[in-house]
Amino acid sequence: MALLEIRNLSVEFATHSGKFRAVDGVDVTVDEGELLAIVGESGSGKSVSMLALMGLLPWTATVTADKMEFDGHDLRKISARARRRIIGKDITMIFQEPMSSLNPAFTIGWQIKETLRKHTDLNRSQRQDRAVELMRQVGIPAPEKRLQAYPHQLSGGMSQRAMIAMALANKPKLLIADEPTTALDVTIQAQILELLTDLQRDAGMALVLITHDMGVVAETVQRVQVQYAGQRVELQEVDGLFENPHHPYTAALLAALPERATEKRLPTIPGVVPGQFDRPHGCLFSPRCRFADARCIAERPRPASADLGYALCHYPLIDGLPTGKETAA
Amino acid sequence: MLSFLTRRLLTFVPTFIGVTLIAFAFIRLLPGDPILLMAGERGVSAERYEQLRAQFGFDKPMWQQYLDYVWGIFHGDLGTSFVTKKPVLTEFMSLFPATVELGLCAIILATIIGIPAGVIAAVNRGKFFDQALMSTALVGYSMPIFWWALLLIIVFSGWLGWTPVSGRMGLMYFINGPTGFMLIDSLLSGQSGAFRSAVTHLILPTIALATIPLAVIARQTRSAMLEVLGDDYVRTARAKGLSPARVNGVHALRNALIPVVTVIGLSVGTLLAGAILTETIFSWPGIGKWMVDSIFRRDYQVVQGGLLLIALVVMVVNLIVDLLYGLINPKIRKG
Numbered sequence: 260m261a262l263l264e265i266r267n268l269s270v271e272f273a274t275h276s277g278k279f280r281a282v283d284g285v286d287v288t289v290d291e292g293e294l295l296a297i298v299g300e301s302g303s304g305k306s307v308s309m310l311a312l313m314g315l316l317p318w319t320a321t322v323t324a325d326k327m328e329f330d331g332h333d334l335r336k337i338s339a340r341a342r343r344r345i346i347g348k349d350i351t352m353i354f355q356e357p358m359s360s361l362n363p364a365f366t367i368g369w370q371i372k373e374t375l376r377k378h379t380d381l382n383r384s385q386r387q388d389r390a391v392e393l394m395r396q397v398g399i400p401a402p403e404k405r406l407q408a409y410p411h412q413l414s415g416g417m418s419q420r421a422m423i424a425m426a427l428a429n430k431p432k433l434l435i436a437d438e439p440t441t442a443l444d445v446t447i448q449a450q451i452l453e454l455l456t457d458l459q460r461d462a463g464m465a466l467v468l469i470t471h472d473m474g475v476v477a478e479t480v481q482r483v484q485v486q487y488a489g490q491r492v493e494l495q496e497v498d499g500l501f502e503n504p505h506h507p508y509t510a511a512l513l514a515a516l517p518e519r520a521t522e523k524r525l526p527t528i529p530g531v532v533p534g535q536f537d538r539p540h541g542c543l544f545s546p547r548c549r550f551a552d553a554r555c556i557a558e559r560p561r562p563a564s565a566d567l568g569y570a571l572c573h574y575p576l577i578d579g580l581p582t583g584k585e586t587a588a
Numbered sequence: 589m590l591s592f593l594t595r596r597l598l599t600f601v602p603t604f605i606g607v608t609l610i611a612f613a614f615i616r617l618l619p620g621d622p623i624l625l626m627a628g629e630r631g632v633s634a635e636r637y638e639q640l641r642a643q644f645g646f647d648k649p650m651w652q653q654y655l656d657y658v659w660g661i662f663h664g665d666l667g668t669s670f671v672t673k674k675p676v677l678t679e680f681m682s683l684f685p686a687t688v689e690l691g692l693c694a695i696i697l698a699t700i701i702g703i704p705a706g707v708i709a710a711v712n713r714g715k716f717f718d719q720a721l722m723s724t725a726l727v728g729y730s731m732p733i734f735w736w737a738l739l740l741i742i743v744f745s746g747w748l749g750w751t752p753v754s755g756r757m758g759l760m761y762f763i764n765g766p767t768g769f770m771l772i773d774s775l776l777s778g779q780s781g782a783f784r785s786a787v788t789h790l791i792l793p794t795i796a797l798a799t800i801p802l803a804v805i806a807r808q809t810r811s812a813m814l815e816v817l818g819d820d821y822v823r824t825a826r827a828k829g830l831s832p833a834r835v836n837g838v839h840a841l842r843n844a845l846i847p848v849v850t851v852i853g854l855s856v857g858t859l860l861a862g863a864i865l866t867e868t869i870f871s872w873p874g875i876g877k878w879m880v881d882s883i884f885r886r887d888y889q890v891v892q893g894g895l896l897l898i899a900l901v902v903m904v905v906n907l908i909v910d911l912l913y914g915l916i917n918p919k920i921r922k923g
Contacts, residue, residue: 315826347829359820363919364842374828409918422824 262432262465263289266326270311273319279535281307283489289433289465294456296468296480302532304489305469309435313352314342330432348378351426355438357419361410367421368406371428378429393424398454416447427458433465452479473516477501485509488532488543495568503578505563505570507548510579550574550581596910603903611895612654615888622670622886666896667889676893685768686756687874691859693790694797699852702802706809711836713814721806728803733862737796737869744792751788754871758785793870797862801855808851812844845916853909857902
């Protein structure tokens with residue numbers, strides 16, 4: 260059974276120059292205990308869709324969805340107060356910048372125990388014990404001492420571990436990790452990822468990993484959702500995705516991985532993600548796609564079938580070649 | 589922490605020298621001869637004039653007068669009033685509690701209204717409350733205090749008759765208590781109605797004196813909150829499922845307080861300056877009124893000593909503010 264089910268989620272921001280659609284009809288499904296990755300460039304709406312789920316977007320954002328259900332709760336109809344009983348308990352989130360995500364004015368221990376005080380009935384000494392246990396669980400040495408430390412006394416990796424401890428405090432069913440390793444040293448990145456996947460396996464919680472790093476995806480996750488310009492362009496099991504990407508964007512992303520590059524010069528995807536003013540009418544990827552034709556520029560594609568990875572493309576790729584062009588032409 | 593304190597105390601030295609120089613020079617630059625002024629309309633013979641000049645040390649060269657003055661300071665001698673013949677320090681000590689009482693009430697009022705108002709304005713940015721509050725603050729900040737004080741007197745004492753016009757205490761009470769703070773002494777005196785009288789005498793001068801700091805604190809709190817509300821850790825706090833009151837009032841406000849505390853500390857200086865006007869208008873027997881009276885009487889020694897003492901008070905308050913930073917922001921603590 261799906262733990263989280265989001266259908267046709269859209270997020271629009273009111274800006275000085277009109278509305279900007281950051282998320283455009285995205286579906287997300289997460290099963291219990293599953294590890295899903297959402298991949299895409301900056302501006303592809305990965306973080307925004309998850310922040311919308313958490314209710315953490317600024318007031319300038321308008322969120323619409325056909326369905327947004329978590330663990331039997333309809334998050335669209337729920338009151339703010341009822342949502343706050345789920346957020347921080349059953350759904351928790353960690354962020355890209357661990358150093359600035361912890362409040363500089365309070366100790367690590369205070370911040371971890373605050374979430375326990377909010378969501379559990381533990382008394383003072385039980386909260387202390389639980390905090391120590393959590394610190395140990397995320398691999399922080401000398402937990403009793405570190406609980407009394409202020410965030411500025413911890414390194415980036417330690418801060419992210421503390422954030423993870425805070426997120427795990429109430430044994431969540433779903434943890435959303437929003438580019439948890441982007442701001443960290445390369446040597447620390449692997450450690451944090453391993454910690455997250457270990458915890459996910461041991462605790463049996465679902466983990467949504469938002470990343471732009473295909474390398475991370477290959478090593479860790481089960482299913483991959485590729486997003487581009489606020490849309491989901493492909494969804495596949497990780498093996499299938501790497502072997503046989505069905506969307507030209509996924510294929511281009513994979514081709515740009517140094518490990519997979521065959522030519523001397525690393526291939527890149529020309530251009531940038533469309534912004535507020537240069538959004539194409541047809542397929543959003545068409546200006547950068549090497550297979551695009553007149554139909555791609557004129558007509559919005561629909562998702563393909565499940566065995567084609569729901570690719571949002573007129574001509575889904577099979578073994579690197581577009582299909583269906585003959586019939587269209 | 590200790591080295592921080594020592595270094596901070598060392599900065600007192602140049603400031604102290606500067607203040608003594610200014611206090612010394614300023615009063616001597618003012619036109620008018622104190623001895624002729626003391627003599628009044630009777631006049632004074634040339635012989636007696638020279639005698640008095642020698643007695644007060646005015647015949648010595650300026651640098652020697654200055655050194656004598658600084659020498660005196662270190663021996664607790666800030667001079668003697670020409671008018672009352674009492675030591676300046678004694679006069680200061682007897683009047684200071686009145687100013688502190690008024691100043692404390694004003695700063696407390698400004699803080700307990702200013703900070704919540706600023707927080708609410710920031711959280712409701714751009715909405716009606718925010719705009720109304722910020723316009724009011726602008727008016728409060730730019731209003732001449734003497735005019736505002738007179739307006740308060742006209743409305744609340746004159747028309748409505750709710751509060752007394754001036755002074756610290758009703759005439760039927762005699763309070764000469766141990767602390768010098770009328771609110772406390774009136775309670776200790778046990779005279780019925782004395783406390784009530786002390787409170788009613790305090791209300792208008794407190795409002796008049798609190799107006800500018802209140803406006804400044806509210807505006808500073810608002811802008812500091814706006815800066816902090818977009819920070820990552822505020823998002824983390826919301827992601828914990830905490831209520832908006834806790835997110836804004838604990839997580840955001842705690843970090844926004846640093847510039848606010850600075851402003852409150854600086855307000856104490858403004859407050860002492862503001863006290864000069866407020867105390868004069870309300871005949872409040874404090875330092876401000878004492879200084880004004882002394883300036884009019886060319887009471888050199890009092891103005892000189894008073895300026896120095898006021899400067900010392902401001903310096904000490906700033907030191908306390910610096911120490912408070914460490915309490916609010918753990919990053920500064922190691923300093």
